[in-house]
Amino acid sequence: MQEPIIRVDHLSKTYLSKERKKGQRGKKKVHALDDVNLAIHDGEIFGLLGPNGAGKTTLIKCLTTLLLPSSGDAWINGYDVLRQEDMVRASIGCMLMGDRGLYWKLTGRENLDYFGALYHVPREVRRTRIDDLVTLLKLSDFMDRTVETYSAGQRMILAFAKALINDAPILILDEPTVTMDVPTARELRHIVKELNRQGKTILYTTHLMHEAEELCDRVGIIDHGKIIALGTTADLKASISTEDIVELEGIFPETTVRRMRDVPGIRDVVVTPMDSGLTKLDVACENSRMMLPRIIDAVTGNGASIQVIKPKEVTLEDVFIAKTGRTLSVDTRVLGEKEARPRGG
Amino acid sequence: MADETVGRGIGLGRPGWRASAGVAWTVFVARLKIISRYKGAILLESFLPVFFAALPILLGTAVAGNEQNAANNFFQNTSSMGQGTSQYRLYMLLGSSTFMVVSLMLWLIGYWIRREQETGTLEAIYLAPAKRLHILAGVTSYSLVRSLTAFIVAMTIGSLLFGVNPLDGNLIAAIGYLILGIPALWGLSFIFGAMIMRVKEANSVIQLIQWVVPFFMGVYFPVTMFPPLMRFIAMTFPPTLMNDAMRSALLNISSLYGPGYVVIGLMFMAAWITPLLGYEFFGLMERRIRRNAGVGQY
Numbered sequence: 001m002q003e004p005i006i007r008v009d010h011l012s013k014t015y016l017s018k019e020r021k022k023g024q025r026g027k028k029k030v031h032a033l034d035d036v037n038l039a040i041h042d043g044e045i046f047g048l049l050g051p052n053g054a055g056k057t058t059l060i061k062c063l064t065t066l067l068l069p070s071s072g073d074a075w076i077n078g079y080d081v082l083r084q085e086d087m088v089r090a091s092i093g094c095m096l097m098g099d100r101g102l103y104w105k106l107t108g109r110e111n112l113d114y115f116g117a118l119y120h121v122p123r124e125v126r127r128t129r130i131d132d133l134v135t136l137l138k139l140s141d142f143m144d145r146t147v148e149t150y151s152a153g154q155r156m157i158l159a160f161a162k163a164l165i166n167d168a169p170i171l172i173l174d175e176p177t178v179t180m181d182v183p184t185a186r187e188l189r190h191i192v193k194e195l196n197r198q199g200k201t202i203l204y205t206t207h208l209m210h211e212a213e214e215l216c217d218r219v220g221i222i223d224h225g226k227i228i229a230l231g232t233t234a235d236l237k238a239s240i241s242t243e244d245i246v247e248l249e250g251i252f253p254e255t256t257v258r259r260m261r262d263v264p265g266i267r268d269v270v271v272t273p274m275d276s277g278l279t280k281l282d283v284a285c286e287n288s289r290m291m292l293p294r295i296i297d298a299v300t301g302n303g304a305s306i307q308v309i310k311p312k313e314v315t316l317e318d319v320f321i322a323k324t325g326r327t328l329s330v331d332t333r334v335l336g337e338k339e340a341r342p343r344g345g
Numbered sequence: 346m347a348d349e350t351v352g353r354g355i356g357l358g359r360p361g362w363r364a365s366a367g368v369a370w371t372v373f374v375a376r377l378k379i380i381s382r383y384k385g386a387i388l389l390e391s392f393l394p395v396f397f398a399a400l401p402i403l404l405g406t407a408v409a410g411n412e413q414n415a416a417n418n419f420f421q422n423t424s425s426m427g428q429g430t431s432q433y434r435l436y437m438l439l440g441s442s443t444f445m446v447v448s449l450m451l452w453l454i455g456y457w458i459r460r461e462q463e464t465g466t467l468e469a470i471y472l473a474p475a476k477r478l479h480i481l482a483g484v485t486s487y488s489l490v491r492s493l494t495a496f497i498v499a500m501t502i503g504s505l506l507f508g509v510n511p512l513d514g515n516l517i518a519a520i521g522y523l524i525l526g527i528p529a530l531w532g533l534s535f536i537f538g539a540m541i542m543r544v545k546e547a548n549s550v551i552q553l554i555q556w557v558v559p560f561f562m563g564v565y566f567p568v569t570m571f572p573p574l575m576r577f578i579a580m581t582f583p584p585t586l587m588n589d590a591m592r593s594a595l596l597n598i599s600s601l602y603g604p605g606y607v608v609i610g611l612m613f614m615a616a617w618i619t620p621l622l623g624y625e626f627f628g629l630m631e632r633r634i635r636r637n638a639g640v641g642q643y
Binding site: 076096126 | 349350351352353354355356357358359360361363364365367368370371372375378379382383464465466468469470471472473474475476480632635636637
């Protein structure tokens, strides 16, 4: 039986958020986490998915002791998050703020040494560990320059190295590949897998579905402060595979979309604007083969034009849509891996 | 250890007194490295007290007509307050240099917290198991070194410029009073830092303190010139005590607080109570922040 190394029990967090409306000041209660229950198993990569503002960061901040929950309990690595804060902090390596959290006037090596000391890593051990990380993450080209001279990607990889400095059994990575170029992000995912193979438990938040599918043993989808789906990626996909999805790309006026929604057999149409200026439609229906002529009929005319039509494989994005009725990519499409840019120069 | 989850150790971390001392030392060294990479910062701030002192010295001489008149007037006014001295130049130079120590101790902590908030390093520090006290020990040690450097440079340059000799007085006692006054400044800096962490803005608080602190410290005049209530407030302010004690030693004048043993007793009391109050206030503010938005919000 798999044992949990992170356990969350009825965790809730309510903020008092200041509001200013028409010159009136007020305070509004925001339920960032609502009775969250979760167990992350020892040695797994667990993906926490959800749109911006869903509660991912709040949950992670509660687990890492940065925030005090309003109610509920949590344990990490055998320690109580509320009562044994120092031991909880010592049990985890974190990368929460992207490339923030680094001293720009210190070199990469000095940054790692500084944070190593804060994690109580003895000086000699620290030196060896830093050398190992330089080799593992290929930092040698820029390690002895001050961080102010780094590219965004270099700062991200240094922030990742910082999370590894204490070689903790648990790694918490919040959107680690944002602002990384594609090869570096791929390399980082490879290293994450390798660290997991060495026995580390990894809690990984991402907006990128392909990342979650590539890396995670299990995922939890969080929305409005609640875990709305939990399981392996295969299980979650299987849970909604009772319906087919046909994907269309092209130009679709509003009237066309309305007409499609009225077609018997079509359950839902999700509209996603694409960067190219085209629109993507995900048409959920009972039997895509039988429905295809009717879908084409409904789309034809009214200035609509189809450029691509294909049956779609179920993805985690579809799971999110099925559970919430919204797309994850609309919330987060500004984020993602950047165009390839060389690292190290 | 709770049984609610499995435990897998804490990696390379080895908590203990050596590690805690290592935290304070590493923070101290890192701060020094960072400031040394801003060329000329330490040297430039050392000139500030000289200018601070030059303003009232030159103004006093101008109003009195000549230096002798200024010295006589100052002696007359301060002797009626029980601190008769004609060395108005040294009085003001020492006052402004001591104020520099006080303000740097407060500013450096305030700006440190604000900067760490803005750059995200404060959140990174809060993610680590190092105790806040050990980190603060590193930062306050750094601010102490920096402010003492400014004090020594300012006193040296000021003494040469204004033709005064601080070595005429009891220098050892003055240094003793300075050292004894430092823990109370740490306490005040914790309070100041906690306020900045809470309001998330450093400049307005620093601007205010820049004027209020020297006023209540009696940088250019004895605080006995204040009306009774203000005098009481000023005299309970630890930097006023430190400033007055150092003046009494270097200028061979009596302290406003009474005989030497009373001054030392009060300074010991301030050295214990203020840091404890300051650290408690810091902890209180920190818990409040963690209950709401967290230290990462800036």
